[in-house]
Amino acid sequence: MMGVSIKLSVTKKQKRFIDATESEVLFGGAAGGGKSYGQMVDALLFAMKYPGSKQLVLRRTFAELDKSLIRTSLSLFPRELYTLNSSTHTGRFKNGSIIDFGYCMTENDVYQYQSAEYDVIRFDELTHFTEGQYVYLISRVRGANSFPKQIKSSTNPGGVGHGWVKKRFIDKRERGKSFIGEDGMKRIFIPSLLDDNKFLREGDPDYKKRLLALPEREKKALLYGDWDIFEGQYFSEFSRDKHVISPFEIPTGWRKYRTVDYGLDRLACLWIAAAPDGGFYVYRELCESNLTISEAAKKMLAMTPDSEDIYATLAPPDLWSRSQETGRSKATLFSEYGINFTKTANDREAGWLCLKELLATDTPRLRIFSTCREIISCLPALQIDKLRPSDCATEPHAITHAPDALRGFAIFYARPDNKNDDTPRVRWTQDMWEDYYSAKDEERKYLKRKYGEPI
Ligand SMILES: Nc1ncnc2c1ncn2[C@@H]1O[C@H](COP(=O)(O)OP(=O)(O)O)[C@@H](O)[C@H]1O
Ligand SMILES: [Mg+2]
Numbered sequence: 001m002m003g004v005s006i007k008l009s010v011t012k013k014q015k016r017f018i019d020a021t022e023s024e025v026l027f028g029g030a031a032g033g034g035k036s037y038g039q040m041v042d043a044l045l046f047a048m049k050y051p052g053s054k055q056l057v058l059r060r061t062f063a064e065l066d067k068s069l070i071r072t073s074l075s076l077f078p079r080e081l082y083t084l085n086s087s088t089h090t091g092r093f094k095n096g097s098i099i100d101f102g103y104c105m106t107e108n109d110v111y112q113y114q115s116a117e118y119d120v121i122r123f124d125e126l127t128h129f130t131e132g133q134y135v136y137l138i139s140r141v142r143g144a145n146s147f148p149k150q151i152k153s154s155t156n157p158g159g160v161g162h163g164w165v166k167k168r169f170i171d172k173r174e175r176g177k178s179f180i181g182e183d184g185m186k187r188i189f190i191p192s193l194l195d196d197n198k199f200l201r202e203g204d205p206d207y208k209k210r211l212l213a214l215p216e217r218e219k220k221a222l223l224y225g226d227w228d229i230f231e232g233q234y235f236s237e238f239s240r241d242k243h244v245i246s247p248f249e250i251p252t253g254w255r256k257y258r259t260v261d262y263g264l265d266r267l268a269c270l271w272i273a274a275a276p277d278g279g280f281y282v283y284r285e286l287c288e289s290n291l292t293i294s295e296a297a298k299k300m301l302a303m304t305p306d307s308e309d310i311y312a313t314l315a316p317p318d319l320w321s322r323s324q325e326t327g328r329s330k331a332t333l334f335s336e337y338g339i340n341f342t343k344t345a346n347d348r349e350a351g352w353l354c355l356k357e358l359l360a361t362d363t364p365r366l367r368i369f370s371t372c373r374e375i376i377s378c379l380p381a382l383q384i385d386k387l388r389p390s391d392c393a394t395e396p397h398a399i400t401h402a403p404d405a406l407r408g409f410a411i412f413y414a415r416p417d418n419k420n421d422d423t424p425r426v427r428w429t430q431d432m433w434e435d436y437y438s439a440k441d442e443e444r445k446y447l448k449r450k451y452g453e454p455i
Contacts, residue, residue, distance in 0.1 A: 004080050006044075011199070013192040014038035017152070018045060022178055022186040024138075026126065026169040027154040029225030032200045032207055033192035035154035039122050040072045042152065043099055046120060048081075050147045051095035055120045056113070058137070060128035060396075062103045065089075069124055070101055104129065106266075106289065106398045107374045110136045119147040127159035130399065131168075132377025134161075158221040160381035160399060163233040170227050193225055234352070234392045237359050238380040247369040250283055252307070258300065259314040259409040260341070261401045262330065265289060267296045268401035270375060271304070272409055279365050280358065280413070285372040287402055293330060297337035314408045315341035344408040349390045354410035355403075366410075375402040 010018065017027040017038045027035050043055055057073075059065040073091060074084060084091045089101040100118075104110055110133050118141055123129060138151050155165065169189040173179050178188045194208055195201065201208075211223040220226040250256070255274045260267070271284035286303055288296075304310060319330040319341060331341045345351065358366035368376055378399040385391040394400055436447050 004078050006078055008041055008044075008076075010034075010038065010041055011192075011197055013190060013196045014041065016176075016190050017154075017192075018042045020152075020188055020190065021148065021150075022188045023150060024169075024181075024185055024187040025150065025152045026165070026187070026189045027152070027192060028126075028157070028165075028169070028189060028227075029192040029196075030194045031156050031211065031222040032194045032197055033225070034197040034199065035156075035192060036068050036124050037072060037076075038192075039124055039152065039154050040069060040076050043073070043120075043122060044077055047093050047097035047099060048095065050119065051093075051097055052145070053097045053119045053147050054117065054143070055097075055099045055122065056102055056116070056118045056137075056140070057099060057122045057124065058102050058104060058129075059124050060103060061105055064125070065101055065103050073099070073101075104133050104137075107132060107287065107377050108289075109133075113137060113140050116140050117143045119143060119145070120150050120152060123151070123153040124155075125159070126153040126155035127157065127161040127165050128155075129161050130377035130381045131161065131164040132373050134164075136373075156222055157225060157227045158218075158232065160383060160396065162227075163236070163380060166227050191225055194223065232383045233380065234382040234384050235356065235359060235379050237356065240376070242362070242364055243359060243367055244370050244376055245281075245367050247283065247371055250281065255311045256308060257312055257314060257409060258304070258310055259344075259405045259412070260300075261316065261405040261408065262293075262296060262319060262334075263401075264292070266398070266401045267291050267299075268374065268405040269296075269300050269303075270372070270402065270405050270409070271310075279367065280409075282366070282368040282372050282375060282406070284369070285375055285402065287374040293333045294337050297334050297339045301338055312342040312412075313339055314344045314412050316404070316408055317343055317346050342412070344412040347411065348392075348407070349388075350414075351407035351411040352390070352392060354414040355407055358410055358413075375406060378402045379406070 011034050013027070014034050014037070017025065018041065027038055029035070039057070043057060046055060047053060057069055059069060070084070070089070077091070081094050082091055091099040091101070102112070107130065121137060121141055123134065126134070141149050141151055143149070157166075168181070169187055173189065175189055175191050178186060181187050194211070208223070211219060214222060250273045254276070257272045257274070258269055259272060260269045266287065266289045269286040270282050273281045273283055275281065284303065286299055288299070291299065315331060319334070320343060322329050334341055355366075358364065370376070379402070381399050382403055383393040385393045392400070392403070432447070436444060439447060
């Protein structure tokens, strides 16, 4: 642009990233390979070349966005041409081009972009995102103009999305070569190692030594950009092809459950139907943050049609612990709002194993309707806990809620009449009492097993 000259030099790998024309480009490899910097140079060049263009730059959290990409953009983009609105995180160029900076903490954060249109979306640290977030967001790349439409991502190996990113860009493909994915999309993976970034090598010669001192697994991921070493995925058996199906009408006769993980930070409620052949179908989900108990109960009831007879609503034992202030438990409060819980077990490792069993084999017993986005995204994103490899990591916390609810169902199903636990599991409803009074002795025993001792 007139009067403003910008001096930029880029590495060879950054140039390849900038020049790449594939619909989906992944710039990946070691920490310090120049990926984030490459993204911002590319964003600048695109904005200048296509006046009026729109780009979205994403990190998983705002703190990361602010510290890295926003800072880089402010130091890189000429002030004469560019201003950033620090409350909306929108950067505007004099020529009308826009760069939005965004983040996606939870699965639902993607809906902020529901009505948005972008020419280019850039994910930095792509493996911090779930596949569900990526697939939803890339549908926002559209528009009636003639600017190129691309999704350009950068990342190190590792992180919650390691598995799906590797499958989408790296497995069985030649690095640095364009290929057509099964869905017809043109993709490329451009690896960039520390040694490819002369700026960092010269500016901070000790950086490599610091990476060399990392534990083996981190070293392989961050220094060598090695995608094969990172075997962090807990549910490695999960596959969209096998476990996700198109919704169908659940026959009225099938037994139906709800299973819940509740906290103020997030409610996850899954509806599960048991088919006569032993298969289970997660057919509906409600995942929402900041719901009080009454709001959560109301929503769960509103989403359950009157015609649907729920056999039991499962919840973890901690919902029965009494609050110090009120002396009442969350389970009691839920029952006052019309949801009577049945207690499941909270043995995490046993629960995850039960869930693994339901997912295993070529014709798995558990399947999920494609409409249940949060559980589909979060289950494959769960990582193995580094200290207890038979457990899942509890970080990032945002992805644990829906899987925790499903775990409750898995362990309940595996131990439907938990003999070690004869504490009351559920506040009996009118209907249950009626069943009980009209039952014979044998049936009464069965009902007590099923509902727990009456309270
Ligand atoms: N083309 C470049 N010109 C100047 N400095 C660069 C260039 N590319 C990378 N750097 C610097 O190298 C360091 C690492 O780059 P960065 O993009 O943060 O790497 P990565 O995101 O791959 O970890 C940063 O300090 C960055 O400013
Ligand atoms: Mg980076």
